[in-house]
Amino acid sequence: MQKLGDFKLPHFFNYPPYFTLQPVRETREKQVQLWKDLILDYCRTQKIFIIGLEEEFPLFSNPVIERTLSHEAREAFFSALVSEGRAEWLDKGHRKCLILWHRIQDWAGIILNFVKDNGFEDSVMTVEEIRSGIESRGTELHGIDRTILMRALKILEQKGKLAIFKGTSADDEGVKFSV
Amino acid sequence: MRRRPGIGGLQTAAAARDQYRLLGENVAKLRTDLMKEQLATFRSQLEEFARKHKNDIRKNPAFRSQFHEMCAKVGVDPLASNKGFWAELLGIGDFYYELGVQIVEICLSTRPLNGGLIDLQELCKLLRQKRKHDREAVSEDDCLRAISKLKTLGSGFEVISAGKKKLVRSVPTELKKDHNEILELAQAQGYVTVDEVERRLSWTHGRAIDALDTLLDEGLAMIDDGHSDGKRRYWFPCVSSISSFGADS
Numbered sequence: 001m002q003k004l005g006d007f008k009l010p011h012f013f014n015y016p017p018y019f020t021l022q023p024v025r026e027t028r029e030k031q032v033q034l035w036k037d038l039i040l041d042y043c044r045t046q047k048i049f050i051i052g053l054e055e056e057f058p059l060f061s062n063p064v065i066e067r068t069l070s071h072e073a074r075e076a077f078f079s080a081l082v083s084e085g086r087a088e089w090l091d092k093g094h095r096k097c098l099i100l101w102h103r104i105q106d107w108a109g110i111i112l113n114f115v116k117d118n119g120f121e122d123s124v125m126t127v128e129e130i131r132s133g134i135e136s137r138g139t140e141l142h143g144i145d146r147t148i149l150m151r152a153l154k155i156l157e158q159k160g161k162l163a164i165f166k167g168t169s170a171d172d173e174g175v176k177f178s179v
Numbered sequence: 180m181r182r183r184p185g186i187g188g189l190q191t192a193a194a195a196r197d198q199y200r201l202l203g204e205n206v207a208k209l210r211t212d213l214m215k216e217q218l219a220t221f222r223s224q225l226e227e228f229a230r231k232h233k234n235d236i237r238k239n240p241a242f243r244s245q246f247h248e249m250c251a252k253v254g255v256d257p258l259a260s261n262k263g264f265w266a267e268l269l270g271i272g273d274f275y276y277e278l279g280v281q282i283v284e285i286c287l288s289t290r291p292l293n294g295g296l297i298d299l300q301e302l303c304k305l306l307r308q309k310r311k312h313d314r315e316a317v318s319e320d321d322c323l324r325a326i327s328k329l330k331t332l333g334s335g336f337e338v339i340s341a342g343k344k345k346l347v348r349s350v351p352t353e354l355k356k357d358h359n360e361i362l363e364l365a366q367a368q369g370y371v372t373v374d375e376v377e378r379r380l381s382w383t384h385g386r387a388i389d390a391l392d393t394l395l396d397e398g399l400a401m402i403d404d405g406h407s408d409g410k411r412r413y414w415f416p417c418v419s420s421i422s423s424f425g426a427d428s
């Protein structure tokens with residue numbers, strides 16, 4: 001089976017017609033489903049948060065069978081992800097996409113667990129510490145996209161689980177947990 | 180002595196007729212008894228054979244298929260019912276029943292990918308994957324037998340031939356001769372182009388397009404516009420060994 005680094009690619013990735021958007025509805029639905037699963041799986045294991053539809057991306061082409069996803073196909077797969085809340089367009093032109101293999105509220109839950117696991121219930125942390133500090137190393141939070149993290153934190157702020165306060169620059173925004 | 184007609188003569192004739200009839204009946208009865216006895220002997224020997232080779236029949240697909248052939252020759256169908264001697268002795272009724280259920284499962288789960296038409300070899304491969312915990316090996320012959328039993332359900336399970344391949348159909352679509360010919364052609368590379376169909380089958384453009392469009396609509400074909408020569412290819416998952424790829428996850 002073909003691999004991308006340590007990622008095991010599914011069989012369909014080697015079957016040329018899956019790189020052309022299928023005209024028959026039922027066939028297309030199955031095709032879109034397979035691609036959605038593949039994209040989410042790949043992004044989760046590789047910790048990829050933003051995909052540019054017009055940029056190079058390992059899943060967009062398969063040199064072994066000499067096929068590349070058409071723009072139409074890319075747009076269809078990502079629109080399907082967006083409509084399910086597993087992705088969001090970052091621009092009006094639909095060129096950049098934020099991938100949510102966890103939905104924002106799920107990320108909020110992960111943050112809460114992280115806080116409880118480490119006994120940070122009443123602590124203060126900077127946003128940067130959550131993303132790249134020692135404590136988050138080895139957890140899913142490590143390396144999380146800043147936009148996603150901020151939105152998850154805002155959800156928790158609304159629930160009164162924490163307070164976000166501004167520092168002097170964007171880098172040292174801080175969080176005071178009160179779980 | 181000349182016999183005269185009279186009451187005595189008539190009675191003698193009637194008595195003789197009766198005796199002939201009795202004798203005839205006896206002979207016939209003897210024959211049926213003999214036949215019954217032979218059949219009983221045969222049956223008991225077949226049973227003994229089955230009992231003796233029970234494990235071979237269960238485990239060895241080639242042996243099993245020969246045993247089925249032997250049974251068929253003498254008019255015994257070990258699969259006819261799940262009760263009765265054969266099933267109890269061999270448990271093969273259960274075996275084929277189970278195979279049948281698994282075949283239905285595989286056909287249903289791969290249907291979105293192959294449109295309900297799957298290569299028999301591929302089906303067997305998936306069946307073996309599914310049954311890897313069972314000790315008994317499964318042959319194509321077993322699959323065919325299990326499928327033939329499914330037919331009685333009237334669910335449209337059928338085995339069709341396209342060229343060298345046997346395909347198992349689990350949707351009630353009737354494949355026309357044209358479609359079958361395309362499937363046969365596609366076996367070489369897994370796909371065909373419109374040009375190829377026209378040239379190899381000496382069809383008009385319209386006929387080729389028409390047949391391919393139908394196969395597309397039925398979910399049996401997928402288009403591929405990604406080749407550098409710019410020609411559209413029609414791929415047929417049912418003749419590629421990857422008809423089942425999404426189903427193994």
